[in-house]
Amino acid sequence: MIPESHRFPDRAGLALADEGLRLALDRARQGFIGNRRKAVDALPEFQELREAARRVKNHTLANLDLYLERFESQATAAGGQVHWAADAAEARARILAICREAGARTVTKGKSMVGEEVGLNEALEEADLEVVETDLGEYIIQLAGETPSHIVAPAIHKTREQIRDLFAEHHAPLGLGAPGLGNAELVARAREVLRREFLRADVGITGANFLIAESGSTVIVTNEGNGDLSNTLPRVHVVIAGIEKVLPGFEDLSTVLRLLARSATGQEMSVYTTVSTGPRRGEDLDGPEEFHVVLVDNGRSAMLGGEFREMLRCIRCGACLNHCPVYHAVGGHAYGWVYTGPMGSVLTPLIVGLDKAHHLPNACTLNGRCEQVCPMSIPLPTMLRKLRTRGFERGFGTRTSRMGLAAWGFLARRPAVYGSATRVAMGILGWLGRRRGAFRRLPLAGGWTGVRDLPAPEGETFQRAWRRRGARR
Amino acid sequence: MLPDGGATAAHSFAERPACRPVEGFLGEGMAMTTGSGGAPSGARARVLDAVRAAVRREPAEAEAEAAARREEIEARIAAHEVHVRPSVEGDLAMRFAEKVTLVSASFAPVPGIDGVSRAVANYLEEHGLEKEIVVTTDPLVERVRWSNEFAVARRAAEPEDRVSVTGAYAGIAETGTVVFVSDRTTPTTLNFLPETHVAVLARDRLVAHLEDVWARLREERAAPPRTVNFITGPSRTGDIELQLELGAHGPRRLHVLLVDA
Amino acid sequence: MEQSGLMEDASQVPAPRRVGLFVTCLVDLYRPSTGFAAVRLLETAGCEVEVPPGQTCCGQPAFNNGDSATARAIARSIVERFEGFDHVVAPSGSCAGMLRRHLPELFADDAPWRERAERLAARVHELTSFLVDVCGSAAVERLRGAAPPRGVRTATYHDSCSGLRELGVREQPRHLLAAVDGLDLVEMRDAEVCCGFGGTFCVKYPGISGRMVSEKVENIASAGADAVLAGDVGCLLNIAGRLGREGRPVRVFHVAEVLAGMAERGIGEPASGAAGTGAVAGSSRG
Numbered sequence A: 001m002i003p004e005s006h007r008f009p010d011r012a013g014l015a016l017a018d019e020g021l022r023l024a025l026d027r028a029r030q031g032f033i034g035n036r037r038k039a040v041d042a043l044p045e046f047q048e049l050r051e052a053a054r055r056v057k058n059h060t061l062a063n064l065d066l067y068l069e070r071f072e073s074q075a076t077a078a079g080g081q082v083h084w085a086a087d088a089a090e091a092r093a094r095i096l097a098i099c100r101e102a103g104a105r106t107v108t109k110g111k112s113m114v115g116e117e118v119g120l121n122e123a124l125e126e127a128d129l130e131v132v133e134t135d136l137g138e139y140i141i142q143l144a145g146e147t148p149s150h151i152v153a154p155a156i157h158k159t160r161e162q163i164r165d166l167f168a169e170h171h172a173p174l175g176l177g178a179p180g181l182g183n184a185e186l187v188a189r190a191r192e193v194l195r196r197e198f199l200r201a202d203v204g205i206t207g208a209n210f211l212i213a214e215s216g217s218t219v220i221v222t223n224e225g226n227g228d229l230s231n232t233l234p235r236v237h238v239v240i241a242g243i244e245k246v247l248p249g250f251e252d253l254s255t256v257l258r259l260l261a262r263s264a265t266g267q268e269m270s271v272y273t274t275v276s277t278g279p280r281r282g283e284d285l286d287g288p289e290e291f292h293v294v295l296v297d298n299g300r301s302a303m304l305g306g307e308f309r310e311m312l313r314c315i316r317c318g319a320c321l322n323h324c325p326v327y328h329a330v331g332g333h334a335y336g337w338v339y340t341g342p343m344g345s346v347l348t349p350l351i352v353g354l355d356k357a358h359h360l361p362n363a364c365t366l367n368g369r370c371e372q373v374c375p376m377s378i379p380l381p382t383m384l385r386k387l388r389t390r391g392f393e394r395g396f397g398t399r400t401s402r403m404g405l406a407a408w409g410f411l412a413r414r415p416a417v418y419g420s421a422t423r424v425a426m427g428i429l430g431w432l433g434r435r436r437g438a439f440r441r442l443p444l445a446g447g448w449t450g451v452r453d454l455p456a457p458e459g460e461t462f463q464r465a466w467r468r469r470g471a472r473r
Numbered sequence B: 001m002l003p004d005g006g007a008t009a010a011h012s013f014a015e016r017p018a019c020r021p022v023e024g025f026l027g028e029g030m031a032m033t034t035g036s037g038g039a040p041s042g043a044r045a046r047v048l049d050a051v052r053a054a055v056r057r058e059p060a061e062a063e064a065e066a067a068a069r070r071e072e073i074e075a076r077i078a079a080h081e082v083h084v085r086p087s088v089e090g091d092l093a094m095r096f097a098e099k100v101t102l103v104s105a106s107f108a109p110v111p112g113i114d115g116v117s118r119a120v121a122n123y124l125e126e127h128g129l130e131k132e133i134v135v136t137t138d139p140l141v142e143r144v145r146w147s148n149e150f151a152v153a154r155r156a157a158e159p160e161d162r163v164s165v166t167g168a169y170a171g172i173a174e175t176g177t178v179v180f181v182s183d184r185t186t187p188t189t190l191n192f193l194p195e196t197h198v199a200v201l202a203r204d205r206l207v208a209h210l211e212d213v214w215a216r217l218r219e220e221r222a223a224p225p226r227t228v229n230f231i232t233g234p235s236r237t238g239d240i241e242l243q244l245e246l247g248a249h250g251p252r253r254l255h256v257l258l259v260d261a
Numbered sequence C: 001m002e003q004s005g006l007m008e009d010a011s012q013v014p015a016p017r018r019v020g021l022f023v024t025c026l027v028d029l030y031r032p033s034t035g036f037a038a039v040r041l042l043e044t045a046g047c048e049v050e051v052p053p054g055q056t057c058c059g060q061p062a063f064n065n066g067d068s069a070t071a072r073a074i075a076r077s078i079v080e081r082f083e084g085f086d087h088v089v090a091p092s093g094s095c096a097g098m099l100r101r102h103l104p105e106l107f108a109d110d111a112p113w114r115e116r117a118e119r120l121a122a123r124v125h126e127l128t129s130f131l132v133d134v135c136g137s138a139a140v141e142r143l144r145g146a147a148p149p150r151g152v153r154t155a156t157y158h159d160s161c162s163g164l165r166e167l168g169v170r171e172q173p174r175h176l177l178a179a180v181d182g183l184d185l186v187e188m189r190d191a192e193v194c195c196g197f198g199g200t201f202c203v204k205y206p207g208i209s210g211r212m213v214s215e216k217v218e219n220i221a222s223a224g225a226d227a228v229l230a231g232d233v234g235c236l237l238n239i240a241g242r243l244g245r246e247g248r249p250v251r252v253f254h255v256a257e258v259l260a261g262m263a264e265r266g267i268g269e270p271a272s273g274a275a276g277t278g279a280v281a282g283s284s285r286g
């Protein structure tokens, strides 16, 4: 999709006015936070696992060139085909070429964030392929023509009524009426419709939560089983994965898996963790005949070589979103691209360009809750601050805010000027506000007083009062 | 950054015969037939060069140093070092039974292989299901003597199948996970297409931790099978208003028979 | 210089700790009462307190908005002013966090200044954690028995983000508040969730900040406390401003003011009678 992140303030404004969204986000917050808390509390080794996972991933990233080559040679030895894509356009073209080669007409997709990132669906659809998302949440937003609002629960913002209406509209051509409003009925309807798609698809495309260098395997983690049907039923299985997804071996995978589900949904293990290695073997009764892995760079090698390497430890668990108060307030769509919340505010500018997304790293209070819950110990606030530094150097931000900052910086470096200026200003403000104790409105302070009163200062500054008193004592 | 250190160097590292230059395959195969300008043939070299430039401490890491790093990672992979594991105490079967139930699967111990037919019949009756089953042909399930009330098929899954009975490769007490591998006797589709999935797990295939499964696989198979499924409970989704619903795409029911084989 | 070994000595050792009070700009400009309360607490705990002249700001607005050059210039002058003290104490988790965690970062490429910054950073403390963790139990004993603000029987404590997550300030203020006579501490829901202040964030993204602070205020009101306390004037101005806007009668104080028994005019409350400036601060310093 075309990034809309530069419109963050407008999009956030719309989101804040959406009552339905607010209810959905409240529900999500309670559910995700509570479930994670329980799962983490029940595992005394959680912090140790976190530390181990950080070490594993740091080691892998420091040797990523070799691990990628190792992955490639093993995957190839197992009969798979490994492809490389330096950017989004190459990734789309590569996958389209694989589909064409396979003579494909229909494609089923398991959930893939990197697929969203490179705009895979649009590219395939433009080439007249029929693309069906099969993760229930992705399916719902595909019907609605939207992007995911959460990396783990893409349709978190939709109500059951909206989903029922979408199904009624899109399933009518299949001769199916409107389903009931019950959860079970809606899920059963999706199951029924998508089952048909799995059975007739020529190509199944999935993402990968991990790639294993030891064996050249790809790993997907799901709860629904849609990824596995996409893995197994179509004749051709294509995996699209970012190059940072590699882990050395299965012991390393075991460690990270213990963190992933707990951090994402509060489960100890997701329902389906599936390791795929190559295409079906000679005597196998099922499985795809072709197995392709497309390794996508798209900005990652640049992160690897600079101050954002740590971001590549991200396992897309969504814990940082679930604990982010800004995300709670505005939801995922305000971020204007596929990655949302704190991880999105780091990744989006790095992938699509800071000029198109400079709001994202700024729209944060740096409260640090994301870093506290991130299973991979990614210092998200530090990364956001680094992006702000880059943005500042490149002159982004509104004129008013830059001027305000410059003025404050000027004062803060000149104690004498600061002392006299603040003495006068606080004296006046204190005097003006003495009766009410606060201002409802004040020139130049609309950003503050639009949503809250401005308490009046006491009047005299501390430093002046202190010196005055010191003179007296 | 690395005008000539890139692709050629990578290939010269290759010790395993499997590491053939994939680039040639890509360049001459797919990209040529499609004729699309989108994915130039040098993608592999460009990506790997960029990654190398990013990770090498010195811009031009000497061949010897790269070789040393390579040895280090090979040794690390070969060591299969286990990191922290959650403690799993007491009887494995008890822990497994407890965990499997917590993830909305059901569980029944069966004293011997002869009891499996009865146990499956009981389970299907309890849920009002027909005794039409598709089964795997792995050594364990092959030993089951199905009573004649069953209609038994031995094949991969088909869309209309209602119930599958499949032999599990292992069970993990840590999380209540059942592990299945694909081969000519155990097709993967049987774990996913039918609405009801009965897993037959031999008690001596119970292990404490995830890592133990990899250790066994390495011991018992020369190469990993095409598919290894770690299944922890029946299929589910929370995608509608975050309410949990079982049976999203995979089985609605998962029943595990723990057999003293 | 760090804690543990010194704890028992705190009451007996004759030479008191020399503490430089880092006032913070918000206390300086908005809430002198907090500064005077901090001084009284530190003195009661046995410290010798100085307020080095010429203080401005910790540099956070510049640092957090990516203006490293300005942040560095401010940092240098802070190091120069404060490096002579045994400890530097700030009545703010946010500013103490800036000095303790981020000051050295600013001099990544300047070894001599980085060393000076590191030496200083290690001696910077947030007020309540300094009292509990550094001054120790004997000092805390001496702080017992302050009287709560008039009409305030129950209070709830908001955990400011930097103090909580950068400095581990959580139990210390609660521990100290438990020793205030006749004050019950009740926990609000999501006490550790950001109030939406975030420095310049609150004016750059007022809509989002507004949503966050309304939720905070809702949780404060549901806790049913007479007053809300915190360790950062920034959060308190934000919270008081929103409480005022919604007309909710919950009073707002910096935790130091309550601990020192000096809480009179709450933040955002009208000055009582006297129109003269500095009246509150003036009357409260004994």
Ligand code: SF4
Residues within 6 Å of the ligand: A263, A313, A314, A315, A316, A317, A318, A319, A320, A321, A343, A370, A373, A374, A375, A376, A377, A378
């Ligand atoms: S940044 Fe951390 S918490 Fe956020 S999605 Fe990535 S791994 Fe999860």
